[in-house]
Amino acid sequence: MESAQRLDHNSELSLLEFPYIIRWREDRCSRCGRCTAVCPTRAIEASVMAQRLVHTDTEGGTLLPATIRRVSTVIRQVNDIDHHCVGCGTCSLVCPNMAIMPEYNPRHKFLFHKNRGGVPYARGGRRNDPATSTLDKLKFTRISMLTDPSLDAGRHEFYIRTLMGRNLSAEALPLERQGDLLLPRPGAFIPPVREIFPIRIGGMSIGALSPPMWEGLAMGVAYLNEVENIPVVMCSGEGGLPPRLLKSRYLKYFIPQIASGYFGWDEIIHALPEMIEDPAAIEIKYGQGAKPGDGGLLMAYKVLKLIAKIRGVPMYVDLASPPTHQTKYSIEEAVAKMIQSVSMAWGFRVPVYPKISGTKTALAVLNNLARHPYAAALTIDGEDGATGAAYNVSMDKMGHPIASNLRDCYLELVKSGKQNELPLFAAGGVGKEANLAANAAALILLGASGVDIGKYIMQAAAECYGDEHNRCNLCNLGRCPRGITTQDPRLYRRLDADRVAQRVVDIFKSAETELKKIFAPMGRSTQLPIGMADGLGVGDQAIADRLQISYVC
């Protein structure tokens, strides 16, 4: 006998509690089953529905009411919180008749329920905040008119490059005067500096990304450098680099990352004698904007043969990176141990810099780095960055917006006169609303030497479904329906690495043109306008005051 509780469905969730509700049209559906087959969360299932239809019978010329019972096959959304519809829309992608589509439910109560078994909600993706970001509120308001005619983005020569590496102060340059010439003092140490495109691809690991996604990015980067003459560099994320890449001439376009798990570094160090090129730089990750203070985790089912080999670990084990570098006691020690020892490994020919989460304590880190002659740069990753896996609470509620954090750091460097010595790179939310070049330019005018992108490239190059309404965000589960963040061959075969590469090239070429279209009316072409904050305005007094830019209305 059914309990009364079960019978009245009182312990069940209604579909209105769910963030996405499936709209299915019975009249269009051919019951092919493709939607249920591709649904990554099994949020929909084929079911049967008994229908009672009232119709009229005609009997001897007299109309009489009658009922019939019909059983039909339907697509039903399940109301199990562990199989909630994530709104990815893969069902609609495969439906031949446009019969199914998830629809966002703004009144959902998902988070009230998504902690069954005492396990907090974890996911991939980014902060769920669809509000317009500060970066997208900034406008470029200093337009050259008459007194300094604006430039022609299509005709003038533009220098859209930045420097990654420690720039010596002019006072510290090892120059000696011979007559009217200044010549470098032989044998003097000059820190390595790379001239790169000011938009980099930020750290996303092989493992977090599927083989075709990572390969597509890498191919695109190589093509941009070798054919298009746009020197884009790409960070490996934590997890090493493919052995063949380590020994190839393309290594110079990559930034291997060291994070707290040190995954892949045994292999990188052992490959040193066989390297024919130095990497572009080395990034030491101390924090990540999307989940500050949190470690990384690559789930066991993503650790397949290739990943295990690259990372130097057994297959099918959870790979946890601790929240902090366990061997470090202090920033001074971290700088001394990591930056200097890694610099030494490459004979001080490679810039080595740390990446931290956006935080109120960024200035403390910055001031320490500014005093350290081997610190090559600082990357600050703001709260609008993304991740492959984190607790929802970390993503939504932890972190610091990048705009004011970056601005504070730049102005601090200006105060100490080191704004040119230690380049700042900003990340976290660049291109959040698809305005890649505008966001990058705004950060450059606020003081960044360059920016990193992650989720933008996933969306633009591989059609990632994710958005700020918690759409999809299954990166942590290895069930990415686009094949971007999965190691399951059945899924990643959906992604064409060549097409990803082509899109990467498209994106950077168009971004370069858009940067010119921004800088040309501002009259800037010979140097990247780093810190040219007089070019910015915002229609919000509080933001204007905070960033020390003009309020415009």
Add this chain to the structure above:
Amino acid sequence: MCRLSAISSAEYTSVMDAVMALDTMKEGHDGSGLGVTLKDLGGEFEHLKEYPILSGIYSDAGRRRTDEYMERCGFKAKFTWEPRITEGAGINVQRRGHYLATAYQFPDHYRDRPWSEQEELLTRTRLELRRQGTDDDSLYVFSFWPDTITLKEVGDPLEVGRFFGFEQAPLTARVVLAQGRQNTNYSIQLYACHPFFLQGYCTMTNGENTAFVPNRDFLASRGFYGYHGYDSDSEVFCHTLHYSHHQLGYPLTYFKDVITPLKDAEFAGRPDGATLGLLKRSLRQLCIDGPNCTIGFLPDNTVFLTHDSKKLRPGIVGGKTGHYGLMSEECGLDQVLPRRQRQDDIIPMRYELVIIPPGAQEVQVWNQRNGSITTVS
């Protein structure tokens, strides 16, 4: 666009010559002001060359305050010059107060100090006086340096020149820089008026400097007491010149490498190519983005002119041995040196820096691409 007029001469030249050139170039400026800086002075100052001259404008209260302050610092006034102010029809210049150039003797306890300490004293004294006049506009000081006078006032340059009585009793000097100022996107303010002067270095510039804010922030953060002001985006040129030549000890030619660096691919043409990449990176934020033509002088009275690649109308240098003009427009040169050999005029291209050594006996054209110097005399 500001109009620039400079004269370098073996003999003392009237400041009015440079002002007349500005008037000839009138189409290019809106008559919002005149600034002149004279170096290697003649006339009454010819025999006062070792005495620093404080140039400024004072209200009665400002004059008293300045006198008291200078006395308190131990400076002893040796000689004061006042222009023969001419007012009346056709001169629409509002008299602001006392226009004075006073030569002082160093305080006793500074007389034997090293020059580096003396120059710091002069600059700090000027800045302190400027600070004292900021709130009530009771005094403006433009330069405090030996053998140097600066005058500035709002109005049509020719009218301001007449106002100062330069037609009857001109100041004379071997180096004269004059600028007809146009207010661009900055308000009309005397401290925004070129030429700008710091410790023997002086520049005036036309065109807006789009890289002003990064330039300014970089200079202001060098920790040097004199990098102050920036009411005009052109003041950074003077301070960059001072920074590269005085602070870093670079030869003048490197000033051009700092403000308009070569492309990396062009370094190979220079014998010091390896240095250029280092300078370009380390002084990245002093790179200008034009379009600017700048004319200036060094403490030793070397005068120069250069501009960046975006300057659609380059400056011009011409004249004869012992008397050269450096102008933003050819018509200004025609006014000052109508009988020169025009075929010898130098209209520098973007890679060139025109240098007139002290004494104005020759003109050197330094080529940034290969480092060569062509001398014309």
